[in-house]
């Protein structure tokens with residue numbers, strides 16, 4: 001009897017979230033098309049491929065294979081060298097490009113202070129989703145607060161919130177972010193809850209610990225390198241979080257009717273235990289994509305700027321981009337005319 005009631009309560013634990021998520025399947029704002037966008041900060045391309053080759057990132061490896069999956073190693077951060085799009089390989093400009101689909105010449109974010117950012121004009125893609133379909137459900141989870149404080153809130157018009165869920169796990173700066181792996185778990189769990197219990201059209205899930213291991217903030221032997229087992233272990237740990245997210249996505253009651261596009265990428269690589277420059281180690285990034293209508297040829301054989309993700313998300317959801325979403329960048333003010341006498 002005792003065992004039976006235990007079994008029943010265990011069953012109810014398993015079943016209850018599934019019942020809550022009796023999702024409308026295709027009856028969503030975008031006819032069942034949905035997006036899961038996962039960001040791993042500071043995850044160097046040759047390190048993620050080394051982790052996959054050594055069996056340390058089986059979830060990402062699985063998503064990058066098969067007829068629905070791929071990994072692009074021609075993806076790049078940092079804009080075009082020698083042009084106004086050139087931007088440092090740091091998180092502020094990088095995540096802004098990934099979440100708005102434009103480079104620094106338009107978004108204006110030069111560093112992690114976000115001074116001069118033009119997020120109102122070049123908005124977070126979820127604001128555009130919400131403008132297109134006000135009843136859509138957009139959710140964002142991050143443990144680097146500027147993702148929400150500057151990129152999302154900077155894109156908000158007045159007090160009109162476009163994120164239905166905005167979960168920020170704030171690392172303790174006094175502890176030099178050594179609690180970052182714990183914060184990644186909080187991010188994972190909040191995203192799992194939304195995947196199980198809500199009907200999201202788009203989720204962005206950001207994990208910050210890999211970058212902190214690269215910098216040596218969490219373990220002093222840090223470096224952004226495939227030779228660094230500590231760094232690869234950090235990637236492996238985040239890979240297991242990704243596995244849980246994917247399992248929850250696939251366990252949705254009407255998953256068979258839903259059409260998910262999954263993107264996993266990073267904002268920059270690293271060199272030694274830093275980043276920000278224009279070396280290949282910092283600029284070369286990667287994109288894992290999984291979905292049924294991927295532009296495979298383009299993603300596998302042509303360079304993929306990190307600004308290309310947002311347009312692909314719009315295309316997947318069937319959203320037509322409006323010209324006013326990417327206005328021409330502001331011109332420097334003209335030289336003052338001489339005063340007429």
Ligand SMILES: [Zn+2]
Nearest residue numbers: 042211215275
């Ligand atoms: Zn960093």
